[in-house]
Amino acid sequence: MAERDLSKIHSLVSDLFTTPTLKSDWEQYKLTNEQIDFFEENGYLSNIKILEQQQINQLRMDLEEVIDPSHPGHDLFYEFSSNESGDPDKILFHSLGHWRITQGFHDVLWNPAFVVPASQLLGDLPVRFWHDQLFSKPAKHGGVVAWHQDYSYWTRTKSMRHLTCWVGLDDADLENGCLHYVPGSHRWGLLEKPELAGQMDGLLTHLTEEQRVNFNAIPIEMEMGYGTFHHPLLIHGSYENRSERSRRAFVLNVFADGTYSDSNDPLLEGVPVVPKGQKMEGQFFPLLFDPAVMTH
Numbered sequence: 001m002a003e004r005d006l007s008k009i010h011s012l013v014s015d016l017f018t019t020p021t022l023k024s025d026w027e028q029y030k031l032t033n034e035q036i037d038f039f040e041e042n043g044y045l046s047n048i049k050i051l052e053q054q055q056i057n058q059l060r061m062d063l064e065e066v067i068d069p070s071h072p073g074h075d076l077f078y079e080f081s082s083n084e085s086g087d088p089d090k091i092l093f094h095s096l097g098h099w100r101i102t103q104g105f106h107d108v109l110w111n112p113a114f115v116v117p118a119s120q121l122l123g124d125l126p127v128r129f130w131h132d133q134l135f136s137k138p139a140k141h142g143g144v145v146a147w148h149q150d151y152s153y154w155t156r157t158k159s160m161r162h163l164t165c166w167v168g169l170d171d172a173d174l175e176n177g178c179l180h181y182v183p184g185s186h187r188w189g190l191l192e193k194p195e196l197a198g199q200m201d202g203l204l205t206h207l208t209e210e211q212r213v214n215f216n217a218i219p220i221e222m223e224m225g226y227g228t229f230h231h232p233l234l235i236h237g238s239y240e241n242r243s244e245r246s247r248r249a250f251v252l253n254v255f256a257d258g259t260y261s262d263s264n265d266p267l268l269e270g271v272p273v274v275p276k277g278q279k280m281e282g283q284f285f286p287l288l289f290d291p292a293v294m295t296h
Helices: 023-027 033-042 053-066 103-110 112-121 202-206 209-213 291-295
Strands: 044-049 079-081 093-096 127-137 145-148 162-168 179-181 218-220 226-230 236-238 247-256 287-289
Touching: 023 291, 033 044, 033 112, 044 112, 053 103, 053 127, 053 247, 103 112, 103 127, 103 247, 103 287, 112 127, 112 162, 112 226, 112 247, 112 287, 112 291, 145 202, 179 226
Parallel strands: none
Antiparallel strands: 044 226, 079 093, 093 127, 127 247, 127 287, 145 236, 162 226, 162 247, 179 218, 179 236
């Protein structure tokens, strides 16, 4: 029996999250001016609380459910790789499209703790969904995610008003392969696109001498349930997990309302083509948040 495709529903389908009704209830999720300035200067903003413990628990269960290739909703994934690295000793589970399958991963898109800061970091514009990702690095032999810029995989969309939010379902630190950022690299322009689970340093061959000198990566260590936002051109990656702990995370990729397709090819596997020049909207690119609701 085919699973229900939750991409057809653009509102909460469970009670895992709630939508505020009063302006004062929305306000609690707002970033400060100092946080926004930090993002603009460095290209990222970390340690933003996104999830409560019961929400973490539910999303962990959802992940364990969909990671099984025999799951009845498997055909709803845009991409699914039990091990994107291809090396059985360096496992990187990676998928796109699980928001269509489980209620938790569907509803987290509308989480006010996510959409309010996302709108602010996009210049106080309405936020539309682009696509989700799951990354799971098992204990002892989790693979790398090579240095890359997210937008290098998204150049078939214009204009570049995108934003990424990475949220940990485990504590993430140096031992288990936490995210690393290169502060300020969002001002280096668009670089070549590397293989995501390939050689960690493949991107470095495309850098100028000055960029290599300024390639000062920092670890983003965070407790589970916290998120980190980054600019679409910020260079980032993560090293292997050789610890005794797993490192599970999900990623929400969004863009400002008004972004349009710059290609007549499919933007996501299994999603109808959005003709070049046409606004990205509809079933697969729902509006998640309009900041106008905060003025009412």
